[in-house]
Amino acid sequence: MASALLYDRLQFAFTATFHYLFPQLTMGLALLIVYLKSRALWTGDDHYRRVARFWIKIFAISFAFGVVTGIPLEFQFGTNWARFSNYAGGVIGQTLGMEGLFAFFLESSFLGILLFGEEKLGPRVHWVASVMLFLGSWLSGWLIIATNAWMQHPVAYRVAEDGTLHVTSLSGLFTNDWLLRQYPHNMAASVATGAFVMAAVGAYYRLSGIHDLYARTFLRTGLVAAALASFLLLFPTGHEAGKQVFTYQPATGAAFEGVFHNEKGAGMVLVGQPNMETLTIDNAITVPWVLSILVYQRAKAEVRGLDTFPRDTWPDNVPLLYYAYHIMIGLGTIFVAVTGVALLWLWRGKLFDCPWLLWVLMLSAPLPYIATTAGWMTAELGRQPWLVYGLLRTAEGASPLVSSGNALFTLIGFMGLYTLLGLLFLFLIFDTINKGPAASPQPRPAAGDR
Amino acid sequence: METLWFAIVALMLAIYVVLDGFDFGTGIVYLFVARTDAERRTVLQAIEPVWDGNEVWLIAGGGLLFMAFPRVYAAGFSGFYLALMLVLWLLILRGISLPLRSHLANPLWRTFWDWVFAGASLLLAIVLGAALGNLIRGVPLNAEGYFFAALWTDFLPGPAPGILDWYTVLMGLEGAALLTVHGANYLAMKTEGPVRDRARCVAALGQWTVAALTLASLLALPLVQPGLRSNYDAHPIGYGLLLLALGSLAGLFYWRRKQRDGASFLASSLLILGLLGSTAWGLYPNLLISTVHPTHSLTVSNAAASHEGLQWALGWFLAGFSLVLAYSVYVYRCFRGKIVLSEDERPGA
Numbered sequence: 001m002a003s004a005l006l007y008d009r010l011q012f013a014f015t016a017t018f019h020y021l022f023p024q025l026t027m028g029l030a031l032l033i034v035y036l037k038s039r040a041l042w043t044g045d046d047h048y049r050r051v052a053r054f055w056i057k058i059f060a061i062s063f064a065f066g067v068v069t070g071i072p073l074e075f076q077f078g079t080n081w082a083r084f085s086n087y088a089g090g091v092i093g094q095t096l097g098m099e100g101l102f103a104f105f106l107e108s109s110f111l112g113i114l115l116f117g118e119e120k121l122g123p124r125v126h127w128v129a130s131v132m133l134f135l136g137s138w139l140s141g142w143l144i145i146a147t148n149a150w151m152q153h154p155v156a157y158r159v160a161e162d163g164t165l166h167v168t169s170l171s172g173l174f175t176n177d178w179l180l181r182q183y184p185h186n187m188a189a190s191v192a193t194g195a196f197v198m199a200a201v202g203a204y205y206r207l208s209g210i211h212d213l214y215a216r217t218f219l220r221t222g223l224v225a226a227a228l229a230s231f232l233l234l235f236p237t238g239h240e241a242g243k244q245v246f247t248y249q250p251a252t253g254a255a256f257e258g259v260f261h262n263e264k265g266a267g268m269v270l271v272g273q274p275n276m277e278t279l280t281i282d283n284a285i286t287v288p289w290v291l292s293i294l295v296y297q298r299a300k301a302e303v304r305g306l307d308t309f310p311r312d313t314w315p316d317n318v319p320l321l322y323y324a325y326h327i328m329i330g331l332g333t334i335f336v337a338v339t340g341v342a343l344l345w346l347w348r349g350k351l352f353d354c355p356w357l358l359w360v361l362m363l364s365a366p367l368p369y370i371a372t373t374a375g376w377m378t379a380e381l382g383r384q385p386w387l388v389y390g391l392l393r394t395a396e397g398a399s400p401l402v403s404s405g406n407a408l409f410t411l412i413g414f415m416g417l418y419t420l421l422g423l424l425f426l427f428l429i430f431d432t433i434n435k436g437p438a439a440s441p442q443p444r445p446a447a448g449d450r
Numbered sequence: 451m452e453t454l455w456f457a458i459v460a461l462m463l464a465i466y467v468v469l470d471g472f473d474f475g476t477g478i479v480y481l482f483v484a485r486t487d488a489e490r491r492t493v494l495q496a497i498e499p500v501w502d503g504n505e506v507w508l509i510a511g512g513g514l515l516f517m518a519f520p521r522v523y524a525a526g527f528s529g530f531y532l533a534l535m536l537v538l539w540l541l542i543l544r545g546i547s548l549p550l551r552s553h554l555a556n557p558l559w560r561t562f563w564d565w566v567f568a569g570a571s572l573l574l575a576i577v578l579g580a581a582l583g584n585l586i587r588g589v590p591l592n593a594e595g596y597f598f599a600a601l602w603t604d605f606l607p608g609p610a611p612g613i614l615d616w617y618t619v620l621m622g623l624e625g626a627a628l629l630t631v632h633g634a635n636y637l638a639m640k641t642e643g644p645v646r647d648r649a650r651c652v653a654a655l656g657q658w659t660v661a662a663l664t665l666a667s668l669l670a671l672p673l674v675q676p677g678l679r680s681n682y683d684a685h686p687i688g689y690g691l692l693l694l695a696l697g698s699l700a701g702l703f704y705w706r707r708k709q710r711d712g713a714s715f716l717a718s719s720l721l722i723l724g725l726l727g728s729t730a731w732g733l734y735p736n737l738l739i740s741t742v743h744p745t746h747s748l749t750v751s752n753a754a755a756s757h758e759g760l761q762w763a764l765g766w767f768l769a770g771f772s773l774v775l776a777y778s779v780y781v782y783r784c785f786r787g788k789i790v791l792s793e794d795e796r797p798g799a
Binding site: 071072078080090097099101111120167403417 | 506528
């Protein structure tokens, strides 16, 4: 059964990571589409209508892939994590049930209208549909993060006689400190993904000398949004999300930073490899005091080391957690630098004729995806060895009767199918981008790119 | 409160089968009723704005099942592990086949995705029927409340049955036949010309299969799960649901003879609701029947979430459900009427 647990974990990690490539783009784009539609509605400018229509098409492709890869996630709570579902369903069933009823119907109903109803229903209804789609997708994010926040920091529950958990207050679930700090951070990351992709498509058009009019709008809109989102990612949302880990999961915080022993005036390790034999960071480049200042606002404050916690409560893969965390932080810093420089060039009117910067922007498109994936690895590996922090260990949550052979078989099946999905997605997206906004008149059912 | 949630979950899943059922059915008859590319695009237009929303009923129903009866969710989903993974993969392939198909005008590409779409739809319809068969027959739940069902064992519905046995296969065929007729009725209602004529032809032939298989599965019931009758004996009002189903079946034949497509679609919808409703009536209070020992069965009383949790959930469910009805009615109104391809859609993509 030990290997079944490993396959269960890998399968969930793989399917969740793959799934989240799509919603992070759609949630970010949903906000940008509302902006574009509003601008088109207020000014009556046909240019913005076409821009919005193009991004709705990109949204729809990503959404379709997000839906089909999302269904397995809800199912897998039951299929692979039956003991966890039985144990915690009395609490997280509430948030997951709400997600289906409130968010998914809102999204799917109004996406149909957004895609197929523009001519039929007029600009105002179409604008309303874009707002509803935005609300639906961000509400879905809220309810999923509420579920995850509860697993990270369980609140508002009681233990029944049979050992399972039951909810004691719905408002408690939605005022979970962890949720209030993680949601803004996650949504800022989504906007960063959407905005970086928009700017990258603009840079690609500009560098290729095609769809020039749209290139400028994409670059301008994408860049301003990306700069705002990147800044918000670091401060205040990233800072708050990091501090709460030190408050609620101190062992995890120590593992993030590679603090193996108690340190006064702890420095922040920029580069270095954790060595689990000697419990040190090899080849470390450290900035003194920064960690103490960030966590406790005092240069001399003591940061608790990992070795003060019992070994069986350490995150079970410290180096992986450490690397994921550092990749996230490193990329976040790069985002601020890149968007800062590009904004400056935009403001000076030089961006559109600066090939090297356009190249940088174009090639930056995958980076928010990597950062977001690393961020979720940070959160999920950081929660280990717990499935529900402090209450249920991951090993106790798996389905009792699903054998390792079956779990491995389905894991491989998912890997194969998702490789195919990934290739098809890239084909659809690149083809749509190449055709450009001008080539898409009214998207039509069955003939549109749905 | 637990009983109410049993009814709510059953209702959500029944609505799911009626709604996603017609687009599964559309997929099954798709290759036959629509021959040319223009016809195929007409058929796809009939379901494209709504199928995604239809599928949400499954996700929402599953979410509510998880909330209200976590033990059933845990036991059922892990027990039907292999079958559910198959369902997931089919749903994925079916879901992406539509946007992919319309993206390229290449005829081979389109034919390939047409077959993926039709094949996945047919298999899903069979699986839905077989799933219902499994719920009626029961599963080998152990004392802790878990099981793991093999895909098949000896094809007999005994104490250690597989997911497929003669009864669940029968139910799978019943599901496929019923959804075929249901989808054909929907298309007959939504299209004109040769597509409508072929859809009517499928519906007219298919209804005999449906009648035969419905009768067969009803007759087989006492052999497989005699306990289902006890609720009917105790509360004969439940026969009303069965009458609704049989009445709808008669209506199906009557309106098909009159070629009233809208009424036929209503009849096949009510037939599905009637059959699922009478099954739920018979199963209550069981959610998952154990074939090993009756005391291992998961029921509304031993599998439900806490009382106050269910009470709060009822509050948000009623609010959410009203919203969902409002959107659904709005969307179906927006896209009502027969599908007619506009001029610029006729040639190529």
